[in-house]
Amino acid sequence: MIEVGDFIIKGLRKSYDGFLLDIPELVFRQGYVTGIIGDNGAGKTTLIGCMTGSAVPDAGEMDSGGMLPAGVVFDECPFPPDLKARKLSAVFAHMFPDWDPRRFDDLLEEFRIDRSKHVKEYSRGMRMKVQVAAALSHPTGMLVLDEPTAGMDPASREEFLDVIREYMVDEGHTVVMSSHITTDVEKIADYVVLIEDGKAVLEGEKDAIMSRFGILHGPSDGGLRGQGIVRRRTEPHGCSYLIDGRDEFLRSHPDMVVDPASLEDLMIMMSRGEEA
Amino acid sequence: MMSKRFEMDIVISNSDPRPIYEQISSQIRSMIISGTLSEGDPLPSMRILARDLRVSVITTKRAYNDLEAEGLITTVGGKGCYVSAVEPDVIREGHLLSIQENIRKAADEARESGITLEELHEMVDLMYDGDRGGRFHH
Numbered sequence: 001m002i003e004v005g006d007f008i009i010k011g012l013r014k015s016y017d018g019f020l021l022d023i024p025e026l027v028f029r030q031g032y033v034t035g036i037i038g039d040n041g042a043g044k045t046t047l048i049g050c051m052t053g054s055a056v057p058d059a060g061e062m063d064s065g066g067m068l069p070a071g072v073v074f075d076e077c078p079f080p081p082d083l084k085a086r087k088l089s090a091v092f093a094h095m096f097p098d099w100d101p102r103r104f105d106d107l108l109e110e111f112r113i114d115r116s117k118h119v120k121e122y123s124r125g126m127r128m129k130v131q132v133a134a135a136l137s138h139p140t141g142m143l144v145l146d147e148p149t150a151g152m153d154p155a156s157r158e159e160f161l162d163v164i165r166e167y168m169v170d171e172g173h174t175v176v177m178s179s180h181i182t183t184d185v186e187k188i189a190d191y192v193v194l195i196e197d198g199k200a201v202l203e204g205e206k207d208a209i210m211s212r213f214g215i216l217h218g219p220s221d222g223g224l225r226g227q228g229i230v231r232r233r234t235e236p237h238g239c240s241y242l243i244d245g246r247d248e249f250l251r252s253h254p255d256m257v258v259d260p261a262s263l264e265d266l267m268i269m270m271s272r273g274e275e276a
Numbered sequence: 277m278m279s280k281r282f283e284m285d286i287v288i289s290n291s292d293p294r295p296i297y298e299q300i301s302s303q304i305r306s307m308i309i310s311g312t313l314s315e316g317d318p319l320p321s322m323r324i325l326a327r328d329l330r331v332s333v334i335t336t337k338r339a340y341n342d343l344e345a346e347g348l349i350t351t352v353g354g355k356g357c358y359v360s361a362v363e364p365d366v367i368r369e370g371h372l373l374s375i376q377e378n379i380r381k382a383a384d385e386a387r388e389s390g391i392t393l394e395e396l397h398e399m400v401d402l403m404y405d406g407d408r409g410g411r412f413h414h
Contacts, residue, residue: 031333032333032334033332074284096329161330162330164329166325166327167326167327168326168333169321169322169323169324169327170323173321187330189332190333190334205334206332207295207332207335211295
């Protein structure tokens with residue numbers, strides 16, 4: 001069910017160095033946060049690059065549903081390293097007609113960024129915060145963020161998530177955020193897409209996905225078979241299994257303990273587990 | 277100006293086995309049935325509530341949809357959300373349920389500690405009349 005305002009990707013292909021990103025269809029819902037998770041090298045940054053124009057797709061269509069322009073936060077901060085944050089505002093005022101310098105200053109203050117320092121003096125986490133502040137200081141319909149919380153300490157990550165929560169009060173706003181810090185995605189995302197080897201292998205409502213999958217720790221012979229067991233991973237003192245359909249599995253195996261799968265469990269099992 | 281909407285306390289617990297949308301809807305439901313929230317009181321929009329409770333909009337949407345289906349709240353123009361007029365029967369039903377729960381606890385405790393049904397009845401009679409008596413004496 002696609003609605004007006006959704007960001008739609010169709011037939012996206014991008015190949016380089018033997019890697020192929022292949023996304024037949026993907027929809028980012030307007031008014032919601034979609035988290036893109038997956039290993040490094042799975043294609044998250046390539047996908048975001050294609051969406052924001054920093055990478056040129058080999059094929060594919062993208063429809064932003066008539067949304068306002070997107071604010072982008074890149075994995076690597078693109079701001080001139082020798083500029084001070086205070087000077088950045090003047091640069092952006094030239095780039096964005098509706099630049100709001102006051103909002104930028106307020107956000108830097110909220111993020112405790114020293115504006116008298118040069119961009120190159122900031123830690124990675126601070127450079128991400130400056131990018132986030134810039135993305136939020138001009139009118140956008142969408143934020144596209146590549147690993148925005150990388151390098152941030154836990155308290156800063158929480159502050160960042162609160163800023164996103166505030167942004168989402170407007171139902172016309174859409175956020176697409178990649179992260180390998182799956183706990184951040186668990187906290188903020190409404191929808192999740194798992195990318196593996198250039199393909200979207202799992203997508204849907206985050207809560208639905210998290211209640212659908214379970215993790216079972218069993219004996220090390222790895223011999224457990226059964227309906228719903230989709231991945232197996234041998235560990236030092238046993239074997240873990242990924243169960244698709246936790247409730248059904250528990251009904252037919254009431255004596256077994258199946259923990260709810262976190263997004264991290266899911267990611268590790270999908271990329272490192274053997275097919276069962 | 278702070279309106280009543282910001283005084284609504286909703287507690288979400290990870291150790292509660294119920295899904296979060298149900299924890300939210302059940303707490304708002306009891307506030308309406310107990311009269312803590314009354315007809316026409318504004319509720320935060322589901323997006324504001326999602327922000328404040330740090331949960332997904334999908335979660336607050338589901339909670340509000342359930343309350344709306346029960347006729348406890350109304351959404352006006354897709355934006356504002358208000359407490360509906362609640363039938364006196366529904367309020368009475370709410371009180372009956374809560375009293376039942378309290379009596380069940382009392383009965384369980386009485387049984388476990390060997391207090392007889394007669395003694396329990398006697399206590400209830402005393403309490404019920406005692407309260408009324410108390411008011412008359414003042």
